[in-house]
Amino acid sequence: MSRRFQRTALWSAGLSFLFAALVAGAWVVKAQENYSGWWLPVNIAPEYGQLQDLMFNIFLVLTSILALIFYALMAYAFIFNRGRKGKKGFYTHGSRRFQLGLVAFFTVFVIGGEIFVLGQVTGDVWDRMKQGVPENALRIEVMAEQFAWNIRYPGPDGKFGKTDLELMDEENPFGIDEDDPAAGDDVVTVGRLHIPLDVPIHILLRSKDVLHSFFIPVLRVKQDAVPGETINVWMRALKTGKFQMVCAELCGLGHTAMKGSVVVESKKDFQAWLEQEAAVD
Numbered sequence: 658m659s660r661r662f663q664r665t666a667l668w669s670a671g672l673s674f675l676f677a678a679l680v681a682g683a684w685v686v687k688a689q690e691n692y693s694g695w696w697l698p699v700n701i702a703p704e705y706g707q708l709q710d711l712m713f714n715i716f717l718v719l720t721s722i723l724a725l726i727f728y729a730l731m732a733y734a735f736i737f738n739r740g741r742k743g744k745k746g747f748y749t750h751g752s753r754r755f756q757l758g759l760v761a762f763f764t765v766f767v768i769g770g771e772i773f774v775l776g777q778v779t780g781d782v783w784d785r786m787k788q789g790v791p792e793n794a795l796r797i798e799v800m801a802e803q804f805a806w807n808i809r810y811p812g813p814d815g816k817f818g819k820t821d822l823e824l825m826d827e828e829n830p831f832g833i834d835e836d837d838p839a840a841g842d843d844v845v846t847v848g849r850l851h852i853p854l855d856v857p858i859h860i861l862l863r864s865k866d867v868l869h870s871f872f873i874p875v876l877r878v879k880q881d882a883v884p885g886e887t888i889n890v891w892m893r894a895l896k897t898g899k900f901q902m903v904c905a906e907l908c909g910l911g912h913t914a915m916k917g918s919v920v921v922e923s924k925k926d927f928q929a930w931l932e933q934e935a936a937v938d
């Protein structure tokens with residue numbers, strides 16, 4: 658074995674080890690947060706959230722099979738064609754038929770296996786996520802800004818008060834018009850989203866300034882907030898507790914300050930919280 662080859666092998670082994678150590682470290686940190694365990698974060702979303710995880714797993718298995726085939730071919734090539742005494746290198750053009758066969762196989766594997774199988778298994782999951790906002794959903798407004806999540810509830814009367822762009826400022830991120838009777842009980846919070854358990858929630862997502870991304874891992878919800886647009890997002894939580902809500906778009910220097918939380922509570926607790934907040938306002 659040549660010196661150079663040995664050095665390269667050592668470096669590769671070292672780097673692979675370092676990479677493995679980094680991945681293991683990240684896992685330990687995640688496990689300590691006691692929120693996601695060793696794999697994906699817990700999933701408290703109904704059907705479509707479960708289907709997303711299924712899609713992820715199918716992709717992972719199929720691409721792992723492909724990766725293993727490629728690594729095996731590479732290992733074969735390296736080991737059986739390594740430099741040996743008395744063995745000379747030779748040139749080969751290869752077999753066109755074999756190469757075409759390989760291309761055909763992988764094309765069918767990727768298109769047929771991944772896209773077709775995924776389509777069959779997951780069906781209209783995208784449609785349900787993006788279009789299927791239930792009529793009876795509880796509406797909550799989320800306004801992203803550098804660097805906070807402003808959240809507005811219609812209050813116990815179920816009606817959002819009027820807003821006016823002119824009234825928007827630091828104190829009043831939504832520009833709520835306090836002269837409107839429906840505005841009196843509107844509740845605004847920052848960075849903490851309260852939602853009732855097992856109730857469809859319709860988020861009207863907006864941004865004041867730049868692109869942000871509304872990301873609640875446990876609910877498998879991730880949607881860009883785009884300035885000038887109101888985007889519909891819907892979700893339903895099947896477990897009470899406090900979970901992470903983050904901005905998944907590098908939106909500026911204070912990006913990490915957009916780490917908030919989602920509090921899922923029983924309908925009764927949610928109603929009590931809402932009434933209390935409305936009274937404070």
Ligand SMILES: [Cu+2]
Pocket residue numbers: 801802868869870904905906907908912915
């Ligand atoms: Cu952001």
